[in-house]
Amino acid sequence: MSILDCAIIGGGPAGLTAGLYTTRGGLENVTMFEKGMPGGQITSSSEIENYPGVTGDITGMDLMMPWPEQCQKFGLKHEMVNIIRISKNDDIFTIHKEDGSTQDAHSVIIGTGSSPRRAGFAGEDEFFGRGVSSCATCDGFFYKNKEVVVVGGGDTALEEALYLAKICSKVYLVHRRDTFRSAPNTVERIKHTENIELVLNSVPDEVYGDKMGVTGIKVENNNGEIRDISVPGVFTFVGNDVNNQTLIQEDGTFLCDMNKQGQVLVNISMKTSVAGLYATGDMRVEAPKQVVSAAGDGAVAALQVISYVDELLN
Numbered sequence: 431m432s433i434l435d436c437a438i439i440g441g442g443p444a445g446l447t448a449g450l451y452t453t454r455g456g457l458e459n460v461t462m463f464e465k466g467m468p469g470g471q472i473t474s475s476s477e478i479e480n481y482p483g484v485t486g487d488i489t490g491m492d493l494m495m496p497w498p499e500q501c502q503k504f505g506l507k508h509e510m511v512n513i514i515r516i517s518k519n520d521d522i523f524t525i526h527k528e529d530g531s532t533q534d535a536h537s538v539i540i541g542t543g544s545s546p547r548r549a550g551f552a553g554e555d556e557f558f559g560r561g562v563s564s565c566a567t568c569d570g571f572f573y574k575n576k577e578v579v580v581v582g583g584g585d586t587a588l589e590e591a592l593y594l595a596k597i598c599s600k601v602y603l604v605h606r607r608d609t610f611r612s613a614p615n616t617v618e619r620i621k622h623t624e625n626i627e628l629v630l631n632s633v634p635d636e637v638y639g640d641k642m643g644v645t646g647i648k649v650e651n652n653n654g655e656i657r658d659i660s661v662p663g664v665f666t667f668v669g670n671d672v673n674n675q676t677l678i679q680e681d682g683t684f685l686c687d688m689n690k691q692g693q694v695l696v697n698i699s700m701k702t703s704v705a706g707l708y709a710t711g712d713m714r715v716e717a718p719k720q721v722v723s724a725a726g727d728g729a730v731a732a733l734q735v736i737s738y739v740d741e742l743l744n
């Protein structure tokens with residue numbers, strides 16, 4: 431088994447861009463390990479309007495579709511597998527795959543992103559996939575001309591509420607405060623959309639239903655008053671948790687330095703505290719959490735890796 435010049439873990443915007451720049455920059459033996467379809471979390475977005483040069487109505491899936499093909503053209507190999515751990519002995523990294531096999535590499539670029547967080551109300555887990563969802567593009571159509579609830583007050587919740595308002599007869603936007611985290615122009619669009627009702631200073635108490643799925647949700651406001659909203663669909667967009675599990679070692683410590691939020695500490699070259707290990711995209715400290723910045727991180731890390739591998743082997 432040959433040792434990879436670089437192992438890329440994660441095939442979102444960060445990992446794919448790292449794949450493009452490492453291979454196009456001359457590294458011949460690079461594999462990207464991605465557990466699902468390449469593209470990352472943006473593929474669940476119904477609309478992207480802030481990626482430079484992209485105009486018109488395009489989905490996240492539309493945006494990401496050509497990226498893997500572009501990388502393959504320069505020789506990036508792709509393996510669809512869940513990585514469970516990355517370890518390092520002397521100068522060699524070992525990538526541990528879910529099937530028990532391993533792959534060694536001289537360098538690693540990790541970009542495993544983040545995953546949607548659960549809001550934590552009663553019934554959320556029980557009805558997840560049966561009326562509770564975190565993906566409007568995937569599940570919105572099931573509620574065509576029906577009423578739905580959206581929970582959250584960030585960019586994702588507001589943008590997905592706007593998307594759902596085009597499909598559904600009414601969207602109740604439940605947010606725990608009376609101001610939003612989202613971009614001001616998005617807040618303005620929400621306020622001017624007739625079939626969106628703001629339910630502010632309120633949190634979900636319980637989602638309930640029957641064998642067929644969700645039939646309603648109880649929300650509680652700051653005064654302790656309960657409102658019962660009859661809906662067949664509840665969408666939660668309450669933030670994300672960093673996917674850092676592959677950095678956890680057998681003794682429970684992290685391979686490299688992290689902060690308290692579980693984000694990887696990097697310098698402006700995406701270098702971690704471990705030589706040859708670079709962290710990119712949403713999982714690194716102070717990430718702007720944008721497609722464009724994740725792609726930028728991937729390019730920065732790839733250029734570093736090319737020099738690192740060159741110095742290591744020559």
Ligand code: FAD
Pocket residue numbers: 439440441442443444445463464465466467468469470471472473474475476477478479480481511512513514541542543544586673676710711712713718719720721722724
């Ligand atoms: P991700 O996109 O999360 O990709 C990580 C990849 O790693 C995934 O494909 C995952 O399957 C893979 N992976 C994870 N763990 C493992 C493992 N153990 N083994 C193998 N593979 C693994 N940004 C914008 O700029 N504009 C927008 O309009 C916008 N809209 C958004 C809408 C939604 C609904 C969401 C959820 C996000 C949106 N974002 C938007 C944010 C943007 O999607 C992220 O900032 C960006 O995708 C981060 O890229 P990444 O490569 O760091 O991680």
Ligand code: NAP
Pocket residue numbers: 480548549550581582583584585586587589606607610611633634667668669670718719720
């Ligand atoms: P976010 O910004 O962390 O917002 C999460 C929202 O959910 C907040 O409003 C939060 O309320 C609320 N919340 C958290 N836990 C909750 C709970 N248990 N119950 C009820 N509400 C809860 O997450 P996000 O909207 O997914 O965005 C993540 C990142 O991606 C952000 O940096 C965002 O800017 C970026 N993003 C960008 C775009 C874009 O550029 N167009 C689109 C989507 C996402 P509080 O406000 O009270 O904390």
